[in-house]
Amino acid sequence: MSRFLIATKERLQRGLRFGQMLIHNTVSQRMAAKATPPGSAKAVKATPPPPPSTKPPPKCPGGDKNMKRKPGYFASGGQHAVLSDCPKPEGDFMKAWSAKNSRYNLILVSGILAAGGTLGFALSSGVLCLNWTIPEYPYNEDEMEEFEIEEERRREEKEAREERHQDAVEARELGIRRRRAKEAMEREVDLMQRDMDGGITDAELDELQRLAAEREAFELWEKDELKRLEEQEKEREKIRKEKAKVKAERDKEREKKRKEKEAQLEKEEAEREKAREKARKEREKAEKEKQKEKEKADKEARKAG
Template sequence: MSRFIMTAKERLQRGLRIGQMLVHNTGLQRMAAKTPTTPPPPKFVKATQPPPKSSKPPQCPGGEKKRKPGTFASGGQHAVFSDCPKPEGDFIKAWSAKNGRYNLILISGALAAGGTLGYALSSGILCLNWTIPEYPYTEDEMEDFEIEEERRREEKEAREERHQDAVEARELGVRRRRAKVAMEREVDLMQRDMDGGITDAELDELQRLAAEREAFELWEKDELKRLDEQEKERDKIRKEKAKVRAERNKERDRKRKETEAQLEKEEAEREKAREKARKEREKAEKEKQKEKEKAEKEAEKARKAAGN
């Protein structure tokens, strides 16, 4: 019983102390709310100047810090998300600055290349061999070039003539086949007309076929005549070309013979000069040998005279 009384007394005292503390704190708060407080004076903050603009493109953070070998910007030995590049600054401005510099390099390189090529072509340092140079080709070689060019031109003309002949022959064959079919139809209509008669439409067709046959016969006659004249003209042109070619070959043979004769004459003169030089050399050697023998005889005579 006494234990319960002591416990109740302690709880009562503790409750009184807590109540006094609450009353004291509440009174202080009310007094603080009633008394007006003056606001602190405003602080003047200096305006910060904007950072200076740099012409360099934005860089990733942490690029300027020196780190130990084998470590990342975050300080660890393994990469984390903080080590990834982060966008910084205006992308359009940085891209425009880089692109302007690249365009300037491209334009300057193109102008330098064009100027170098133009100077090389104008000064003659670079030759593109657009034309056949005069040197070191001789007249005979130039004539060979002309003959080769003429041969190629004749081959081209011959190919064109063969193509034209093939086209004309094909057209003539087609029209002849059509005329043959029309002739068979005309014969059939004429036979039917003689046997039992034909209608007005078939009569008109028969008259049309007869007119077309007559027109084809006239055209075929003119076409064959034209082809014969064309062949004669081609033969005439071929004969003229063959005549010109023969004259040219004859002239070339004459020039070649003259050149060969001139070369033989020059070779004979050179051989004659070599023979003359050889004889003079042999004569000089003989004279030298005689002088040597004479000197030996005189030396022998002098030696004998000295011995006596």
């Protein structure tokens, strides 16, 4: 490192000396030009340029190949830079790295907290709105009533779809079990016929008994299922009647409100018409009074004339 500093110092000194020489030459030339009077420029003859010098140019120091150089030095006398002149790290790397990383983590956490606090304050104060929910629209009573009717219609359609789906699933299950019972019945009849004709084996006898038990169980299940479906249909019919009754009452109430609203509007319109008629009569009365005053003034003017 010291060698680099010494070389830098020498270069700066040489540069300063060269700059001083340039400044000195430039200043002396300007002073000579100022000292020469303007009228004497014509009288002075132009001096011819000096003849070229025959002397050989100066040689670069160390340009002689026969000159012996010291190891580690340039021809000009400067010393070579080596790896030992490079800057070397000092101190514990992990300690310095941990200190820097702790500082960076502190800056990161403080930035996150500041951003979160700013966002929370903006949301709590109402300055920032993220539109998480649908804002309430100022609908009137008629529009709200139409929305309620539409919502009720959609709910009824959904319930009807669910009932149809449930009926389809139950009908499919009933059809599958009936088909299987029919196949089992055919097998049972075949085994019974074979038993009457020539006898059957023990395995076939067990199968016949199992089929008979399954047939009896299916008959009981089918009876209960049909009864359940009938009760379910009655319950649905009852619910439909109750809904129809509620709907009729609601429609009646809506019709009543509509009639009251129409009557109120007619009453308000009649009052406005009455007010307009009253204002018209007052204007006519005022115009008549003005006409009378004008006629009276004309008569007085004619009498005075």
